[in-house]
Amino acid sequence: MTAYDALMAFTRETEALAQIAGRLDWDQETMMPRGAGPQRGEECAAIAGVLHARRIDPQVGEWLAALEDAELDATAQAQLRHIRRSHARNSKVPAALATRIARVTSEAQGIWAEARANEDVASFTPILKEIIALRREEAQALSEGGPLYDALLDDYEPGTTGDELAAMFGALRPALAELRAAVREAPAPPALTGRFDEAAQMALSRTLAEVFGYDMTHGRVDKAVHPFSSGSGLDVRITTRTNPEDPFNCFYSTIHEVGHATYEQNIDRAYLLTPLGAGVSMGVHESQSRIYENQIGRSRAFTGWLFGQMRDAFGDFGIGDEETFYASVNRVADGYIRTEADELQYNLHVLMRFDLERALMAGDLGVADLEAAWNDRFAADFGFAVDKPSNGMLQDVHWSVGLFGYFPTYSLGNVYAGCLHEAMRAAVPDLDDQLSRGDASGATAWLRENVQRHGGLYAPREVIARACGAAPSEAPLLAYLKQKFSDIYDL
Structure with missing residues (x-):
């Protein structure tokens, strides 16, 4: 067995264990009994310790050293690039710290959920303070003197810095605010009203999952407080949620998570x-x-x-034609919840979180002042006050599980999506004819071929540039949003 073969065999075992760890997280959000949280924290800590030990195993370093000048194909070189990065980053983080982070963030999920249900920020604040301290300690180990936030961001978007994102978002925010102000002055389309059977919502959401190419033989759809996708390869699961007064929440949460899930399902099986x-x-x-x-x-x-x-599932639901329905689906409306925000205002939610968590990591904002800072910024950006914590700083699960540096990737993903949409429309000129028949295969096939199948073969921005023929820019997204909402609101 060559050094490369031995390294890849070891790595495959590590990746398999990581999938098991992910399944523990999925179970915690969907099936786990409420009282099992403390034990699950110990289980997650144990497997995190095993994974960390494998990722920093000296033998991995020896294999990498032996392969330093090896002549390998592009795929093998890409595998080594990821393994080297993982080995270097994990070697800087003490095993005890990695285990502690896994234990605390697992326990924090239940504390956050209880605090959210009870509108009780004070019960969540102590463990959030501990999480931030742990993540700052981890960032200090990784940063080599650079910004702490960048060290955490690199976990989610390798090669990108907070300053680069701040510049991109700085171009987005005023343009979005201007368009939002114009839309709010125009007559609004009708809102969806009434009650919609939750079982029927779940049935239609599963239909939508399959329309968008989700392979149910390698996945499943469950309900959770916060929709998410979990797993990769042959076992990729999603969750959604229902609200009897808002079926769009269920349908578009499902489609969103299917986008994540089909990316994982469509990666070349050789990987x-x-x-x-x-x-x-x-x-x-x-x-x-x-x-x-x-x-x-x-x-x-x-x-x-x-x-x-919708007519087949719910009968006459108060909207009489397709054009009015299109406007209603895309209606710009005041709201507190990021995941329920309309397409125009969504990024404003993300940019707020980006600025707040950078301040937290820099030490410029304390946890004790976070709720007030959130509420002040929200009022400034959206023009009305937060009414309760579950609509404010307790609404997202991310900080409870330590995902600092994750939020900006939502808006970066929107920027990338704007670029991909522009290229996809040029490549699939009859796309609207297909979509009008409920056939999304032209779009999903183009994305599978140009983005999804590559997995981790290329660097993030290279993936987008190869698919689009140009470096990513916020311009296509802004042009798309301006055209769409100017049309709907007759601006």
Whole structure:
């Protein structure tokens, strides 16, 4: 067995264990009994310790050293690039710290869920303070004197810095605010009203999952407080949620998570249980979920088909034609919840979180002041006050599980999606005809071929540039949003 073969055999075992760890997280959010949290924390800590030990195993370093000048093909070189990066990063983090982070963030999920249900920020604050301290300690080990936030961001979007994102978002924010102000002055389309059977919502959401190419023989759809996708390769699971007064929440959460899930399902099977066998970054991942949800799922053509499906599932639900339904699906409305935000205002939610968590990591904002800072910024950006913590700083699970540096990838994913949509429209000129029949295969096949199948073969921005023929820019997203909402609101 060559050094490369031995390294890859060891790596596949590590990746298999990582999938098991992910299944523990999935179970915690879907099936686990409420009282099992403390034990699950110990289980997660134990497997995190095993994974950390494998990722820093001296033998991995020896194999990498032996392969330093080896003549290998592009795929093997890409595998080594990921393994080297993982080995170097994990070697800087003490095993005890990695285990502690896994234990505390596992326990924190239950504490956050209870605090959210009880509108009780004070019960969540102590463990959030501990999580931030642990993540800052980890960032200090990784940063080599650079910004702490960048060290954490690199986990989710390798090669990108906070300053680069701040510049991109600085170009987005005023343009979005200007368009939002114009829309709010215009007459609004009708809102969906009434009650919609939750079992029927779940049935239609499963239909939508299959329309967008989700392979149910290698996946499943469950309900959770916060929708998410979990796993890769042959076992990729998603969750959604239902609200009897808002079926769009269920449908578009499902489509969003299917974007994540099909990315993982469509990666070249030759990469299974290797570093190339997962999405290359969260920004690229979000580009798939957001283009599925918005540019495809909220398009005039697709909503025309969805209107008929809604009529079949719920009968007359108060909206009489496809054009009104399209406007209703894309209605810009005041709201507190990021995951329920309309396409125009969504990024404003993300940019707020980006600024707050950078301040937390820099030590410029303390946890005790976070709720007030959130509420002040929200009022400034959205023009009305947060009414309760579950609509404010307790609404997202991310900080409770330590995902600092994750939030900006949502808006970066929107930027990437804008670029991909522009290229996809040029490549699939009859796309609207297909979507009007409920056929998303033209779009999903183009994304599978140009983005998804590559997995981790290329660097994140290279994936987008190869698919689009140009470096990513916020310009296509802004042009798309301006055209779409100017049309809907007759601006």
